[in-house]
């Protein structure tokens with residue numbers, strides 16, 4: 254019976270699910286879960302949605318109820334940072350100087366917001382959104398009539414803009430690209446989101462370059478490259494994230510756009526694994542490495558990491574999946590599309606309920622269902638099949654998605 258000690262660095266969703274999975278997979282030795290935040294592990298999606306709007310509580314966001322860790326004999330050390338990992342000595346160093354030995358180590362350090370190196374970025378009232386405290390601070394600014402500038406119309410920027418409008422704030426979004434979310438969705442599908450935000454009263458300034466944040470002590474406005482000044486009471490910067498790879502880099506692990514792992518989520522150092530936002534993992538279905546910075550990946554990868562840590566058969570090959578909620582528009586996206594030759598719509602985006610398919614050589618590489626539910630499984634099957642589909646049937650809402658593979662011609 255194994256009485257080994259397994260240490261998890263990072264008390265977010267991935268870390269907490271890994272601790273749970275180690276027990277569920279039969280590990281009987283010690284599990285130490287170390288998290289820098291002074292919070293029980295929690296999920297982040299509500300931070301730009303219901304929690305930000307004051308519609309759900311801190312407790313609602315918890316990964317597990319408080320008693321879970323004790324019941325499962327998981328030693329949870331919060332408000333504790335790991336300052337170094339030593340794969341040779343099989344030890345981690347904690348911020349108080351304590352050194353803790355391990356038999357297997359899991360890095361679940363997640364990611365942090367990218368910062369803009371622009372004048373005024375340190376002014377009070379310029380926010381980023383990653384943790385509960387950030388969400389509280391932004392929430393306090395969302396009074397009716399408050400003027401909010403959101404920099405970056407990616408998922409987080411778009412969700413913050415929506416929540417802020419729902420709270421009655423005046424919102425201007427500054428985005429460098431021609432459309433919100435264009436780098437993920439392409440022009441046609443991102444036009445849908447641009448229209449939704451405009452209908453809800455957001456001023457969208459696309460193709461706009463931010464030059465500086467202005468104000469004395471507190472932010473009072475932002476200046477764009479074309480000389481436009483937007484007065485505001487607060488700014489939320491949502492321009493992407495960077496994986497927290499510092500510990501891994503300093504320890505000499507292979508790091509490239511995240512901590513590099515194989516499909517078992519094993520890193521280049523013996524006994525060290527990585528999962529969640531920080532892992533750039535070889536994906537057997539795509540035959541390449543993917544770093545997925547979404548909730549479902551942080552939810553599911555830990556089980557595979559735990560199995561691998563226990564020496565069991567393990568391979569992570571789920572089709573990437575994420576969701577977003579903005580106003581009354583709920584969506585799910587499955588797949589991974591960097592190149593496509595066509596986007597096909599089943600249903601009319603103008604009507605607010607549709608599925609968009611990204612096609613390459615007649616094959617579905619990604620699908621996004623908007624206010625249409627229970628279609629993720631067949632969409633993922635289409636992607637996994639790699640079969641050519643009949644485009645007319647694909648866009649015909651009368652043909653169940655499950656039937657499309659029956660007449661495909663490979």
Ligand SMILES: Cc1cc2nc3c(=O)[nH]c(=O)nc-3n(C[C@H](O)[C@H](O)[C@H](O)COP(=O)(O)OP(=O)(O)OC[C@H]3O[C@@H](n4cnc5c(N)ncnc54)[C@H](O)[C@@H]3O)c2cc1C
Nearest residue numbers: 263265266267289297298335363529530546547548551575
């Ligand atoms: C506001 C917001 C909204 C989101 N909404 C969605 C959504 O709608 N749909 C979706 O699919 N995804 C969403 N995401 C993304 C999703 O939340 C992330 O993919 C997920 O949180 C990743 O989990 P993780 O555990 O890998 O990393 P994290 O959640 O970043 O957790 C890592 C933890 O490790 C800790 N840590 C780091 N370094 C150390 C150290 N040295 N010592 C100790 N602890 C350390 C950090 O403090 C942190 O608590 C959202 C993210 C944010 C920020």
